[in-house]
Amino acid sequence: MGLQSDLIPLLAVLVSLFAIPLIALSSRRPNLRESWTFLAALIKFGLVLSLIPGALRGETVGGALFDIAPGLPFELEADPLGVFFALIASGLWIFTSAYSIGYMRGNGEVKQTRFFAAFAMSLSSTIGVAFAGNLFTFIVFYEILTLSTYPLVVHKESDAAIQAARKYLTYTLTAGLLLVAGAGLLYMETGTLDFEAGGLSALIDSDIASGKLWVIFILMFIGVGVKAGVMPLHSWLPSAMAAPTPVSSLLHAVAVVKSGVFGVLRVSGFIFGFGVLQQMGADVLMMILSAFTLTVASFLAFKQDNLKRRLAYSTVGHLSYIVLGVSLMTMSGVLGSVLHIAAHATMKITLFFCAGAIYVNLHKDSISQLDGAAKVMPWTFAAFTIGAMGLTGIPPINGFFSKWTLALGTIEAGQWIPLGLLILSGLMNAGYFFPIVARAYFKPGGKDLEGHGEANPWMVVPLVSTAMLSVIFGLFPNAFVHILDLATVIMEQLFNVGGDL
C-alpha cells in the first residue's frame, strides 16, 4: 500500500472542506460558486471510487495521522463498511448538488452561499464519520456534522425553523455528550477505542462488570440512536423538515440519519461485537425498540398530511428496519441492514426530490392538494411511484431485495414477531404511499394546476436518475459500484475473521 492511497481517505474528507472558502469567495457569482460544489462532489466521488477495488479485496486503506488526545490517534481509515457508506453519501451528493441549484434558484431562496458552504461542510464530516478509524475520530466528525447541519436546518430563519433547529441541537448535542461519556468509560476500561471488525478484542477478553457494560452500551446506543431516529429519540427528525428540501433529501434521508445507523453498526459490530451483545441481552433491547419504532412510525406516517412530514416518519420507520437487522445479529439480518442503507438512500432521496419539485413548481406541500398533479408533472410522479413501490418492497426495485434479506434474517434468527411486524409495516408503507400516487394520477385536478408544467431540468434529471438507480440496483445489485459484493465483504469481516481495522 503506497503512501498515496493511504492519503485518499484524508483527501476525500478535505476536498469539500477546501471548497468552502472558494464557495464563500465566489458568493457574487452563483454559477462559479456552484461549479465549486460540483467539482468537489465529483472529486470526492472519484476518490471514494478509487477505494472500491481495495475494499472488495477486504483491504483497509489509510491510518493514524497524529494523536488528537493522549493515547487516541486521529485515524482515517477506509475499511469496506466505511467505503460503502462514503460511496452512497458522496455519490448522492452529486445528484443533490444539481438538484439544489434547481431548488434554491427556483424557489428564490436567500443566503445561498451559506447554504452551499454548510452543505459542503456537512459532506466533509459525513465522509469523516464514514472513514473514522476509531470511536474518538468518529465523535469528532459526528459533532462537526451536528454543527454544520444547524445552519441548514435553520435556513429559512422563520420562527418554525428556529424552533426546529433548537430541538435538533438539543437532541443531537445531548446524544453527542452521552456518546462522549460512553467512549470515556470504555477508554478507561480498555485503553483503546479502535474499531475492530467483530468487536474490540480488548473488550471481549476483559472482565468488565456487566452492569458497567450496560451503562456503556446504553450511553453509546443513545448517542448514535438519536441520529438514527430510534423512538423515543426521533422527534427532532420530523421537525427538521423545516429545512429546505435538498437538506431533507440528502442529509435527513441519507447523510445525517445514516451516520446514526452507521454508528449503530460501528458500536455493535466493531466495538462490542455481536457475541458480547447477545450475551448481555442487549440485542433484545435493540430489537424491541426498533420493532416498536418501525411499527409506530408507520402509523404516524398515515396521519401526516404534510408530504415532507409523512416522508420523515417513513424515514424514521425505515431507519429502524436497519437497526432491527443489526439487532438480529445473523448474517442475513446484518446484510439486509447494510443493503437497506443503500436502498433506502436512493429511494428516499427520490421521494424528497419529488416533494421539493412539487413545492417549487406547484407551491403545494400537503398531500390533500395533490389531486391530478401527475398530469402536470409526469416525470416527477413516475419517479415518485418508483420510490414508493421500492419502499413498500415491490420487486424489482432495490427496496425489495433489502427487505427480503431482512426477512430472511428474522427467519434465520427465529424471530417471528419482528418478521410479522416487517410484513405489517410493508403493508402500511403501501397504505400511506399509494393514496398519494392514486390521488395524483386518478383524481381530477383543480383549476390552479393550469399553466404549470414539469419542474425545471435541474430538478427533474436528478430525481429521475435516482429513481433509475433504485431500479438498476434492484435488477443488478452489482452494477457500477459492486454494492452487493461490498456488503458481502463486510459480512465476511464481521462474522468470520476479526482483525484490526
Added chain:
Amino acid sequence: MFVVSYISISLLIVLAGVRFKESAQPLATFGAGVTAVLSLVGWIVVKANTEAGFPAIRYGFGGWAPPIGIEFVLDGLSAFFLMVVNGVAAVVLWHSAGNLDKHLDAHPPTFYALASLFLLGLNGMILTGDLFNLYVFLEISSLSSYALIAIGSRQAPLAAFRYLILGTVGGTLYLIGVGFMYAMTGTLNMIDMMAIIPLIAEEPAVLVALLLMIVGIGVKAALFPLYGWLPESYTQTNSISSALIAPIGTKVAAYVMIRVLLFVFGASGLNAVWPLSEVIAYLAGAGILFGSIMAILQKNLKRMLAFSSVSQIGYILMGVALMNPLAFAGALFHVLNHAIMKATLFMVSSHLERQEESVDIRDFNDSYRVKYPWTMATFTLAAISMIGLPPMAGFFSKWMLALGTIEADHWVLLGVILTSSLLNAVYFFGILEKVYLRRSGQKEASQASMNEVSWGMRLPALILALALLGFGFFNVPLLDILQTLFPV
C-alpha cells in the same frame, strides 16, 4: 536569570509608563510581550532540564540560602502558568491599543502602570517559593486589580469596594493560615514545609491553617460559594480591565491552590483528617452548575461571561481536587483554554461595548452579523470551544476531566461536566441565534453596513480564537507534559 528579568521588566514598565503618556500602551505591551517570550524560553529550558534529569531552577534573593532568604522557583508548573498568564496578557494589552474607551481617556499611563503592577504581582505569585512572599505578591496584584476594576461605569467603584472587602478578608485568612503553619513548622519556604508536613499533618492547628488557606485562596479563585465579588466586578469595570483580569486573575489563584494543596500539603497532608479534596471537588461541581445556570439567566453579556467564569473555574478546581494525573492535566489544559476563551469573549464584548454602547443581550439582532462579521465569527469559534465541541480545544480539556472523574469513580461529577456542557450550549447558542437569526424590528440587517472595530482589535481576538482550533488539533504534546506535572 529568567526570574530576575521578569521582575525588572515589570518594574520598568511601571516607571516608564508613568512618565510618558503616549508610550504607556506600547511599553506595557512590549513588556508583557518580552515577559511572554521569556516565559516561553523558561518553559523550554525547564522541559529540557526535566528531560535531562536536572531539578527545578531556584534563585535565592540577595544570595541568601533559601530556608532563610526568599527564593523564586521555576519548575514545570510555574513555567506553564507564566506562559499562559503572560502570553494572554500580552495579546490583551496589544488589543487594548484600539480600545482606550471613555473611561480611560484621561489617564492611560496610570491605567497601564496599574496593569503592569497587576501582572508583576501575578508573576511573583507564580514564581515565589515562599508562602509569606506569596502573600505580598497576592496583595500587590489584588490592590492593583481593585484599582483597575474601579475604573469603569458608575457602579464600578462600588463593585471594586466589595471586591476589596472580600479580597482583603480572603488575603487575611490566607495570611493567618500561613502564620499558623509558620508556628507549627518554623519555616515559610514551600519546599522545606513540604518535608515537615507529613510529620504533623494530623495536628488540629495544621487542619485549621489548611482550612483558612483554602477559604482564603478560595475567595480569590472564586471557588463556589465564595464567588460573590466576581460578577459585579467583571460587569461594571471598563472593557480592557475585564479582558485583562477575567482570563488570568482567577487562574493565578487556582495556581496558588494547586501549589499549596497538591505540592506543599500533598494528597496525604490535604486529606489527613477530613477528605478535603472531595469537599473541594463537589463545591467546584456545584459552582459549575450554579455558574452555568446563572449565566443563562443574565441579560448583560459581560455578566453572563462573568458567571460563566464562575463555572469554568469550577472545572479547573474540580480537576485539581480529583487528585489524578488525567484530571490534573485536564485542569491545567483548561487553564490555558479558558484563559484564551475568556480573553477572546471579553474582547468581543469590548468591541460591542465600544460600537453599540451597550452589551445588553436583549438588543442583539441580525444586524450584528452585518455590522461585525469578524467579531461575530470570532465569538462563534470561542463559543463552540466553551461548549466543548470537537475539534476546539475546550473539548479536549473536558475530555481529560471526564476521564479523570471516571478514574476517580466520581460519577456525579461526570454528570456535572456533561450537564454543564449542555447548559453552556443553551446560553451561547441563545446569543448566536440572536446575532445570526433574530429579525431586527426596523429591517436593520438590510440597511446596516459594516461597522467593525479596527484591525488592531479584530486581529488579536481572531488570533486567540484560531489558537483554540490549533490547540484542539495539536494538544497531545502539551497534555503529555501536563500529565507528568502531577506531583506523585
